[in-house]
Amino acid sequence: MLVLAKDMRIESETETAGRRRVMAVLARSERVDIDKQIGAIEALPRGRNVRPVQIGLVMLRGRIAGIGAPFNLGEATVTRAVVRLPTGETGFSYVFGRDEEKANRAALVDALWQCPKWRATVESEIIAPLAQMLRRKDAVAAAETAATRVDFFTLVRGED
Amino acid sequence: MYVAVKGGERAIDAAHRLLARARRGDRSLPPVESAQIVEQLTLAVDRVMVEGSLYDRELAATAIKQARGDLIEAIFLVRAYRTTLARFGYSDPVETREMKLARRISATFKDLPGGQVLGPTFDYTHRLIDFDTDEPGSDDASPDHAYKERAATPRVAELLADEGLIERPSDSIDGPPADITREAPTFPARRDARLQTLARADEGYLLSLGYSTQRGYGRSHPFVGEIRFGEVDIEFFAEEVGFAVPLGRIRLTECEMVNQFKGSGTAPPQFTTGYGLAFGQSERKAIAMALVDRALRAQELGEECVAPAQDQEFVLSHADNVQATGFVEHLKLPHYVDFQSELSLVRLLRAEFDAAQTTLAREAAE
Known part of the structure; x- marks a missing residue:
């Protein structure tokens, strides 16, 4: 156990999984929804940009025949931000699109999540409601799609 | 000039x-x-x-x-x-098996695992102009709330792969994937470079080339193994963060074409595939891309290369509509000096021709 506890890699993996989950929710959420959740929290520390927010490109890759070696499919616009809290935590964001404010908010939330004082609040006041919104949206889309499922039936021919 | x-x-x-x-x-x-x-x-x-x-x-x-x-x-x-933006890097390859399906059909298997869902499609519409598309209520869907959520949906090719009836693409290549935005492809081009070129190719051009293969110019007996459209999560390994960051979701259309292959001296008879992948709901593009991808594999599969759609250099060099329109449309820009020199040349040749005619006529008269 002592060995495990000292293994920084294992410890950072759980931290990483948490940050990835939070980032996934933020990346998919609309900026107005993120803003609404952030705006409702009192005395939230303000972060400052470590470097200017930047809009750039990521080349998206597919796989040959869906399962084979990778190939370059085409690019997507991505905006990235780095935000540091007064307490020293640094948050990052890379999100699809060109919304600099959204990237800033996402980086701020990543930083706050890393801050022990704020993690619980971020989870309950920002991530949980946003994730709930996304789940609802997905469920509506899935239900609409499910209605178009084909139920084949074969007509039995009149043979004994 | x-x-x-x-x-x-x-x-x-x-x-x-x-x-x-x-x-x-x-x-x-x-x-x-x-x-x-x-x-x-x-x-x-x-x-x-x-x-x-x-x-x-x-x-x-x-x-x-x-x-x-x-x-x-x-x-x-x-x-x-x-061209005004810097590139942060390359995403992890998308896993279309994990796609949140909005449509998934197969023309080869009726009862395939995961089933068939039509999604928002023009298929089976009557193609009659609808003058009431803005009528209230005409845009309501009819959700099925009793549906059960599914995990990843296996692809049709996997069903055939179990029996060894379909080729399996290699999952490794030498070095990083080709990037035609950084380095122009050379011929013969690798399949990764060809797919990147086809992915951004003009839809009408691919449609016509694909059609030509169906009409007999490079026949490949295609069947739509599977078409799927939906959302996929994309991740990007960001150096400074130290792990793969989720960027969000994009919509993709994927077409896997299953084609006949007689086999060769070294390869057993089995099905081969053509592959199409496109942003958004771009079904015609994905199907046409899959047809042309398969046609361009003629050489690697040891087939006779006789049709335009099988000619790599021809197909790939003329597929980009921005390049094509640049060269075709530049014809309307001023070419005054070029034309002046052509005009002088034709005048000169014409004078020589007239002089020769006059000489001929004089000789005939004498």
Whole structure:
């Protein structure tokens, strides 16, 4: 156990999984929804940009025949931000699109999540409601799609 | 030869102002908003993203509006915008098996695992103009709330692969994937470079080439193994963060074509595949791309290369509509000096011809 506890890699993996989950929710959420959740929290520390927010490109890759070696499919616009809290935590964001404010908010939330004082609040006041919104949206889309499922039936021919 | 011609500036300025005026059309009507184009002309937006080779729905919509609906012009605008941005890197390859399906059909297996869902499709519509598309209630879907959520949906090729009846593409290549935006492809091009070229190729061009293979110019007996459309999560390994960061979701259409293959001295008879992958809901593009991908594999599969669609250099060199339109449309720009020299040449040749005719006539008279 002592060995495990000292293994920084294992410890950072759980931290990483948490940050990835939070980032996934933020990346998919609309900026107005993120803003609404952030705006409702009192005395939230303000972060400052470590470097200017930047809009750039990521080349998206597919796989040959869906399962084979990778190939370059085409690019997507991505905006990235780095935000540091007064307490020293640094948050990052890379999100699809060109919304600099959204990237800033996402980086701020990543930083706050890393801050022990704020993690619980971020989870309950920002991530949980946003994730709930996304789940609802997905469920509506899935239900609409499910209605178009084909139920084949074969007509039995009149043979004994 | 091009020569700077002065004197057009005022006319050009006025023409651009007139263009803006013409773009706006009847001012008594409200202007179209980009957001409306994103939501209501979705498939035009998808096409501009595919051929502009840039996934950004709002940007594509703005380009369509600026281009007055001329999609090739919009694609040109998107490509130009792209050159102004730095590239952060390459995403992890998308796993289309994990796609949140909005449509999934197969023309080869009726009862395939995961089933068939039609999704929002023009298939089986009567192609009659509907004058009531804006009627209240005409845009309601009929959700099925009793559905059960599914995990990943296996692909049709996997069903055949169990029996060894279909080829399995190699999952490794030498070095990183080709990137034609950094290095122009050389011929014969590798399949990764070909797919990248086809992915941004003009839809009409691929459609016609694919059609030509069906009509017998490089026949490959295609069946749609599977078409799927839906959302996929994309991740990007960001150096400074130290792990793969989720960027969000994009919509993709994928087509796996299953083709007959007789086998060769070294390969057993089995099905081969053609592959199409495109941004958004771009089904025609994905199908055509899969046909042309398969046709371009003729050489590697040891088939006879006789048809235009099998000629790599021909197909890949003429597939890009921004390049094509640049060269074709440049013909309308001033070529005054070129033409002057052609004119002098024809006059000279004509004088020589006339002189020779006169000599001939004189000799005949004598």
